[in-house]
Amino acid sequence: MSRVDLPSLATAKQDEVARQMTICNACRYCEGLCAVFPAMELRRVFEGPDADYLANLCHNCGACYYDCQYAPPHEFGVNLPQAMTELREESYARFAWPDALAPIFARNGLWIALISMISVAGFILGFALWSDPGALTASGNFYAVMPHNAMVALFGPIFLFSLFVMGMSMRQFWWSADTGSRMPVTPRALWQAMRDAGKLRYLDGGGMGCMTQSTRPDRYRRLFHHFAFYGFLLCFASTSSGTIMHYLLDWPAPYGFWTPPKLLGVPGGLGLVIGAAGLIWYDLKRDDALPPKDKTGMGPAFTWTLLALGVTGLALYWLRETPVMGVLLALHLGTVFAFFLTMPYGKFMHGLYRFAALTRHAHEQATHTTTIATAPTEGRTRA
Amino acid sequence: MTYDVLIAGGGNAALCAAICAAREGTRVLIAEAAPMAMRGGNTRHTRNCRVAHDEGNGILTGPYPVDEYLDDLMRVTKGNTDPELAEMTLQRSKEVWDFLEAQGVRFQPSLGGTLSLGRTNAFFLGGGRSMLNALYRTAEDLGVEVRYETRVVDIQVEDGFFLGGTLEASWETDTPQREEVRARTFVAAAGGFESNIDWLKEGWGEAAENFLIRGTPYNTGGVLRLMLDAGADQIGSVDQFHSVAIDGRAPKFDGGIITRLDCVPFGIVLNENGDRFYDEGEDFWPKRYAIWGRLVAAQPGQVGHVIIDAKSADLFMPSAFPPVIDDTIEGLAAKIGLETDRVRKAVDAFNDACQPGTFDHTIHDDCRTEGLDPPKTHWARPINEPPFQAYTLRPGITFTYMGMRVNRDARVLFDGTPSPNIFATGEIMAGNILGEGYLGGLGMTIGTVFGRIAGEQAAKSLTNRKAAE
Ligand SMILES: Cc1cc2nc3c(=O)[nH]c(=O)nc-3n(C[C@H](O)[C@H](O)[C@H](O)COP(=O)(O)OP(=O)(O)OC[C@H]3O[C@@H](n4cnc5c(N)ncnc54)[C@H](O)[C@@H]3O)c2cc1C
Ligand code: SF4
Ligand code: SF4
Numbered sequence: 001m002s003r004v005d006l007p008s009l010a011t012a013k014q015d016e017v018a019r020q021m022t023i024c025n026a027c028r029y030c031e032g033l034c035a036v037f038p039a040m041e042l043r044r045v046f047e048g049p050d051a052d053y054l055a056n057l058c059h060n061c062g063a064c065y066y067d068c069q070y071a072p073p074h075e076f077g078v079n080l081p082q083a084m085t086e087l088r089e090e091s092y093a094r095f096a097w098p099d100a101l102a103p104i105f106a107r108n109g110l111w112i113a114l115i116s117m118i119s120v121a122g123f124i125l126g127f128a129l130w131s132d133p134g135a136l137t138a139s140g141n142f143y144a145v146m147p148h149n150a151m152v153a154l155f156g157p158i159f160l161f162s163l164f165v166m167g168m169s170m171r172q173f174w175w176s177a178d179t180g181s182r183m184p185v186t187p188r189a190l191w192q193a194m195r196d197a198g199k200l201r202y203l204d205g206g207g208m209g210c211m212t213q214s215t216r217p218d219r220y221r222r223l224f225h226h227f228a229f230y231g232f233l234l235c236f237a238s239t240s241s242g243t244i245m246h247y248l249l250d251w252p253a254p255y256g257f258w259t260p261p262k263l264l265g266v267p268g269g270l271g272l273v274i275g276a277a278g279l280i281w282y283d284l285k286r287d288d289a290l291p292p293k294d295k296t297g298m299g300p301a302f303t304w305t306l307l308a309l310g311v312t313g314l315a316l317y318w319l320r321e322t323p324v325m326g327v328l329l330a331l332h333l334g335t336v337f338a339f340f341l342t343m344p345y346g347k348f349m350h351g352l353y354r355f356a357a358l359t360r361h362a363h364e365q366a367t368h369t370t371t372i373a374t375a376p377t378e379g380r381t382r383a
Numbered sequence: 384m385t386y387d388v389l390i391a392g393g394g395n396a397a398l399c400a401a402i403c404a405a406r407e408g409t410r411v412l413i414a415e416a417a418p419m420a421m422r423g424g425n426t427r428h429t430r431n432c433r434v435a436h437d438e439g440n441g442i443l444t445g446p447y448p449v450d451e452y453l454d455d456l457m458r459v460t461k462g463n464t465d466p467e468l469a470e471m472t473l474q475r476s477k478e479v480w481d482f483l484e485a486q487g488v489r490f491q492p493s494l495g496g497t498l499s500l501g502r503t504n505a506f507f508l509g510g511g512r513s514m515l516n517a518l519y520r521t522a523e524d525l526g527v528e529v530r531y532e533t534r535v536v537d538i539q540v541e542d543g544f545f546l547g548g549t550l551e552a553s554w555e556t557d558t559p560q561r562e563e564v565r566a567r568t569f570v571a572a573a574g575g576f577e578s579n580i581d582w583l584k585e586g587w588g589e590a591a592e593n594f595l596i597r598g599t600p601y602n603t604g605g606v607l608r609l610m611l612d613a614g615a616d617q618i619g620s621v622d623q624f625h626s627v628a629i630d631g632r633a634p635k636f637d638g639g640i641i642t643r644l645d646c647v648p649f650g651i652v653l654n655e656n657g658d659r660f661y662d663e664g665e666d667f668w669p670k671r672y673a674i675w676g677r678l679v680a681a682q683p684g685q686v687g688h689v690i691i692d693a694k695s696a697d698l699f700m701p702s703a704f705p706p707v708i709d710d711t712i713e714g715l716a717a718k719i720g721l722e723t724d725r726v727r728k729a730v731d732a733f734n735d736a737c738q739p740g741t742f743d744h745t746i747h748d749d750c751r752t753e754g755l756d757p758p759k760t761h762w763a764r765p766i767n768e769p770p771f772q773a774y775t776l777r778p779g780i781t782f783t784y785m786g787m788r789v790n791r792d793a794r795v796l797f798d799g800t801p802s803p804n805i806f807a808t809g810e811i812m813a814g815n816i817l818g819e820g821y822l823g824g825l826g827m828t829i830g831t832v833f834g835r836i837a838g839e840q841a842a843k844s845l846t847n848r849k850a851a852e
Pocket of ligand 1: 825
């Protein structure tokens, strides 16, 4: 540990996580609940970057709050899910690129809502100005409203830009958590992280389920998250398959229901809608003790965006032959455009940082050489 | 309104009794003195229970037969136990895992830093509060009525027969409400009296003012007092408690596990006068931490100061409170308020007495002192590498042994005669088995074993009575 100057630079939220982690490290009762605690046990002090890493490793399953004998009103005031969430949201802003855009995170809900509305309005206006008014209401052909090349010219660069920005942010996040030497990204760690993320292994209260409404664990949050996540992946695969068919196979839309874009897109859209709506519904009853104290609107902005993506996409599928097609297309493309644009500046990043944290965790657990300190006990140091 | 079973207390013992009674179809009321957020007494602070088993099960790393368990118990209590009850408890501890699991409690391998318990003790996934949450969920699902912030302030008992109790709701507010409750049976499961400083003073005098209480402030022994006053047979005496040496900066109550301090074997311990008073390296810490509670309690001001140097700083479980640090022994002494030259002298005397050896904290190594009184027999290395660190030690009371006598049906004895309808379980009767000493994890086992018996017997006594009527 050589980052001696860093603790003094730690933010209040990093300090709070460090304070709570110090208590947990002396307690360790929650060791079996998730990845955070084994990661914590490899450390004795928690500097700012350690806190960022641990906060992003936390899946916010809520279990350790309800299981903690030091949870408020106890004077030690341990509430990890809340402290971790607050720090996570703060860390997203700190790792944002470029720095100047970090403030978007502080009022995230507002920003995302605004950008989405402007984007949708832009598409409606664009269609009205540039396309044949008849095409807007009558036909089932999107490209009559917005030529395929125009779509690609608009969405391609913005998507690539977001990818680049997200890469920059991820790089900062990864490097900041390194102690001394750079931690390599190994295939083994990546594979482990993929399995842990794919199963949402740690959104599970150590096997009992999440506790986000009361001391009664359940599996709804994980279920809805699975719907949303895999729905999103299917939608992404659908769009990608469409692009491949268009450019490589020279097979332009519209596609029949039996083609990959539809076979992937329809279930994907349904998954998104069920998952996002489920998460929104489930969050209505969330225990007030858990969410961050200052509301950034980041979570709702994300779930509502996913819901809008799914609903507009499905609506377009079913109603494309009707006069509302043009408006629906503007709604859908507007939402997609805003989503692409804001991916690096909102809750979308949680998946990337958490994946990075899981990768670090996998590597760290497989390779650590720290002896976990114990009291002198017969022949029992744990390697 | 008449209940079948009234239970005083809301910890493990109470909940096990409630669940078992409710499973027999009885109407159960739990009066828990603490508010909901702080429910569950010292059970909140627990992490495991010690259970006998003939084979390991993947989580428990090997067999722990009843005989070995009994040997352990006999050793720590020096035979101060009721052999019949002890044997039954340990026999039935074999069922504890399955019973608790059936109520929704989950287990996990022993925690980092506690591997020595991996074979004998079943650790609760998420700790004691997680375990309690499961028991409360199950009890609620079975229709058990739980009243929080409601304490039992009086009981009506005639010749060992329970007639009814007085509950006081919202008792921590300005407007407490009293209510008479009729119940056919009563289960006393209200824990010990460790948080009743006045009562502790009866055994320890003014020194008790300086004790820290590791568990809930709600265990003030009110129910034990009522029962003893009603004529229940007493077991144990007021000055017996289990205590450990904990960090002196712990809060007065409820500091729990994190106030533990494991650095004693690595350094020296001085009292307020700057004198050493006991062999810090006598044995492995898990075998010694319990005697240090009493050792420190016997020092002036009930305080001790551990002094270690840089080479030991990372060798023990991290503690929740940061050490006092200084580059010189004198500076450190000043910071912790001891006389600098006395500390200097104590450290020098110790350093000079340290014999060369090979330090290994996983065995009884050969690093010891020569010609020092008291000696340090293991892990003695000169304290000479700055920065130096100091931690304060105070006695932390875990639980009390004095309680009431019961028989194997968990019935409370009145002049040697088992009560027809009063039962006891948990810390309030643990002294029947644990007359002195301590075995980690036995407290929860006693509460679970006797809680089950109390619940079942309470229900059974009702059917017997109904059949007779
Ligand atoms: C820090 C710490 C760690 C421990 N770790 C372990 C461990 O790992 N394993 C183990 O076996 N043991 C452990 N113990 C001991 C263990 O906590 C006790 O043996 C066990 O909790 C006793 O259970 P109980 O249900 O009898 O009492 P408790 O769990 O203490 O419950 C007593 C209940 O009675 C209530 N009450 C008190 N007075 C009244 C009243 N007048 N009316 C109504 N309700 C009342 C209290 O609010 C409380 O809910 C530990 C103790 C401490 C302090
Ligand atoms: S959350 Fe509470 S119970 Fe869990 S490890 Fe931390 S301090 Fe212990
Ligand atoms: S994932 Fe769950 S158990 Fe782990 S730290 Fe976060 S809220 Fe606590």
